[in-house]
Amino acid sequence: MEALERLTRRQLDVLRAVQATATSERGAPLNSIAMSLSISAPSALQHLTAVEELGLVSRYRGKSRLSARGELTLAEYRRHHRIAESLFGNLGLSPREVCRAAQEVDLALSHLTIERLCDAEGHPSVCPHGEPIPPCSGRRGAG
Ligand SMILES: [Zn+2]
Ligand SMILES: [Zn+2]
Incomplete structure (x- = not known):
């Protein structure tokens, strides 16, 4: 089963918050993640731990980053x-x-x-808002 199908909406929001907050120099602090989602730090930590266990996020000294798999x-x-x-x-x-x-x-x-x-749908390249649709990644090379 793919990671995506196991995620809850909240866990997905946490991944997006980590991606939006982390920079190349430093990972996302728990408080920033919690604040950007308007949830408490303990509940942010709970969601963060779940995505960490799925191998989507790595935490170092309290700062979180997406793993390659998370990206x-x-x-x-x-x-x-x-x-x-x-x-x-x-x-x-x-x-x-x-x-x-x-x-x-x-x-x-x-x-x-x-x-x-x-x-x-004839392989659309953008959504109705004009945002690019990423090419299929999981099955690349599978034909
Ligand atoms: Zn859209
Ligand atoms: Zn949308």
């Missing part, structure tokens, strides 16, 4: 989200509506289902 998982998430947005866009939802609708399914859909949707 890949976020790219994968953006692909799922934006492919789902394209689908809902094709079904007639407005760009304002597609993002919310996509969040209802983006974590739940499997890689294979996303690939089939991508095929059916």
Whole structure:
């Protein structure tokens, strides 16, 4: 099972917060992660520990960074989200509506289902908001 399918929405938010907060010089401190998500430090720590156990984040002296696998998982998430947005866009939802609708399914859909949707939609390169859709990473080279 892919890491993405095991993540909760909160754990995903924590990954995004780590990516947004960490710089090349220093990892993301717990307090910044908690503040950016408007949750308490103990509950941020709980989500952080879960994604660390999945090998998506590494912590050193209290500062967190995404692992290579964590970066890949976020790219994968953006692909799922934006492919789902394209689908809902094709079904007639407005760009304002597609993002919310996509969040209802983006974590739940499997890689294979996303690939089939991508095929059916003619491999869109951008979502309805014009954001680039990352190429499939998990199955690269698989044909
Ligand atoms: Zn969106
Ligand atoms: Zn979008």
